[in-house]
Amino acid sequence: MxxxxxxxxxxxxxxxxxxxxxxxxxxxxxxxxxxxxxxDPEAVNKIFAAKGRPADHPLIVHLAKAEQLAAWAxxxxxxxxxxxxxxxxxxxxxxxxxxPHVLDVVTGGRPTVGIxxxxxxxxxxxxxxxxxxxxxxxxxxxxxxxPTTAEHVAxxxxxxxxxxxxxxxCPVGVESTIVDCTTSPAQVLxxxxxxxxxxxxxxxxxxxxxxGPSRAAGMLASHYAPRARVVLADTPIVAQELLAQxxxxxxxxxxxxxxxxxxxxxxxxxxxxxxxxxxxxxVMPPAAGLGHAIRDRLSKAAAPTDG
Ligand code: TXA
Ligand code: MG
Numbered sequence: 001m002x003x004x005x006x007x008x009x010x011x012x013x014x015x016x017x018x019x020x021x022x023x024x025x026x027x028x029x030x031x032x033x034x035x036x037x038x039x040d041p042e043a044v045n046k047i048f049a050a051k052g053r054p055a056d057h058p059l060i061v062h063l064a065k066a067e068q069l070a071a072w073a074x075x076x077x078x079x080x081x082x083x084x085x086x087x088x089x090x091x092x093x094x095x096x097x098x099x100p101h102v103l104d105v106v107t108g109g110r111p112t113v114g115i116x117x118x119x120x121x122x123x124x125x126x127x128x129x130x131x132x133x134x135x136x137x138x139x140x141x142x143x144x145x146x147p148t149t150a151e152h153v154a155x156x157x158x159x160x161x162x163x164x165x166x167x168x169x170c171p172v173g174v175e176s177t178i179v180d181c182t183t184s185p186a187q188v189l190x191x192x193x194x195x196x197x198x199x200x201x202x203x204x205x206x207x208x209x210x211x212g213p214s215r216a217a218g219m220l221a222s223h224y225a226p227r228a229r230v231v232l233a234d235t236p237i238v239a240q241e242l243l244a245q246x247x248x249x250x251x252x253x254x255x256x257x258x259x260x261x262x263x264x265x266x267x268x269x270x271x272x273x274x275x276x277x278x279x280x281x282x283v284m285p286p287a288a289g290l291g292h293a294i295r296d297r298l299s300k301a302a303a304p305t306d307g
Contacts, residue, residue: 004154007164011126017162018043018130023050025139025153026062026126027167028118030091030175030193031146031266032153033062033136034161044105044135050160053142058108059135060093060176063117064127072099072115072133079203080181086202089119091176091193106135112182122167138175145226145266145301148173152270173263174293183208191292193262223300226269228280230302239283246279253283258290265294269301 014024018036021043026035034050036043038061048055061072066088070076073096076084080094098113107113115133118124127134138146139153139161147153150166177192179199185206188196200207231246233239236253243249250272254261272280282298285291 004151004158004164006162007150007154007166009122009166010163011122011129011165013163014126014165015129018134020162021046022162023047023160024126025147025150025157025161025164026123026134026136027120027150027165027170028062028123029089029120029170030118030172031148031170032139032150032164033060033118033134034139034153034157035062035134035136037130038106038133038135039101039103041103041105044103047135047137048105050157051137051140051142053137055105056108057137058110058112058114059106059137060114060116061102061106061133061135062123062127063115063133064124064130066117068117068133069094069096069115072102072113073097074099077181077184077186079179079184079186079206082202083179083181083199084117087194087198088117089124090117091119091172091174092116092199093176093178093192095178095180095182095189097182112180114178116176120167120170122165126165143223143225145224145269146175148263148266152267169263169267171263173265173267174290174297177293180210191296193290193293195289196292197289223303224266224297225301225303226280227273228269228277230269230280230282230298232298232302233281233283236283239281242281246281248277249279249281250275250277251281251283254294255283255285258285258294261285262290262294265297 093116177194178190
């Protein structure tokens with residue numbers, strides 16, 4: 001495979017592109033993001049065009065440091081302060097009431113903004129030198145599997161991204177946990193890299209189930225989908241039975257080690273597609289720790305698409 005002409009490790013180049021109103025794919029500890037200056041509406045609009053993402057789906061604003069949160073919020077709810085203090089930098093996004101200057105194109109016109117401080121040395125360096133906020137969704141085409149390597153981004157977005165900052169494979173592999181801190185009690189809208197149990201412990205049990213229709217777009221029933229049909233198995237034994245019934249099926253079972261399962265999940269789904277596999281049989285992990293996020297993504301990958 002020939003290397004993408006705009007793929008490299010130059011922070012300088014990434015900063016130039018951002019200053020010019022362009023798009024940079026950035027490595028984070030969860031998945032790669034497709035970033036633009038969060039205060040530049042034209043740049044942010046390019047993200048929606050590149051991804052093919054509906055305009056009313058809000059974007060997460062990425063910051064270098066937890067201390068910057070207050071500048072993007074009209075008010076920092078106590079739950080957000082506790083979570084930011086304990087989990088940042090790290091795979092957690094808090095929804096807070098937006099500050100007046102936060103763009104409608106970033107929040108989808110909502111009164112809240114999602115903020116996160118990623119834990120990846122290149123992202124931290126870029127954000128620190130950039131100084132502002134970077135609006136970034138996962139750097140995949142809408143509805144597809146998120147990219148966990150720079151090569152995944154290049155394969156998905158090609159020329160629609162101006163520069164891809166290559167930070168190697170993402171160590172967590174599933175997206176951030178999204179907590180809506182504007183409700184009382186707070187709600188986990190998307191399970192992710194910080195286990196729900198940890199959020200619950202930090203908030204001393206004050207956590208409600210997500211309510212309301214599609215609070216986050218990642219909550220659509222079908223999302224994170226490979227081209228192959230994904231069939232879920234509750235146990236490795238059931239998976240073996242299913243394997244025997246499907247001629248060219250591929251088995252994904254990382255239940256022995258959930259950290260590795262999360263890290264490798266999207267790359268395995270992409271590899272199955274590259275190999276032309278028609279069916280992926282995936283073993284569901286228990287609903288604990290990273291298992292919440294893996295179960296969520298596998299269920300969405302297995303859900304039928306609407307068209
Ligand atoms: O780990 C991650 O969170 C990655 C990396 C790149 O940071 N980002 C990511 O972004 O997964 P995205 O856009 O693919 O998923 C973010 C989800 C979307 O479903 C979006 O609708 C929701 O968060 N979201 C963002 N801001 C929101 C807001 N103010 N209110 C409700 N949902 C929001
Ligand atoms: Mg996404």
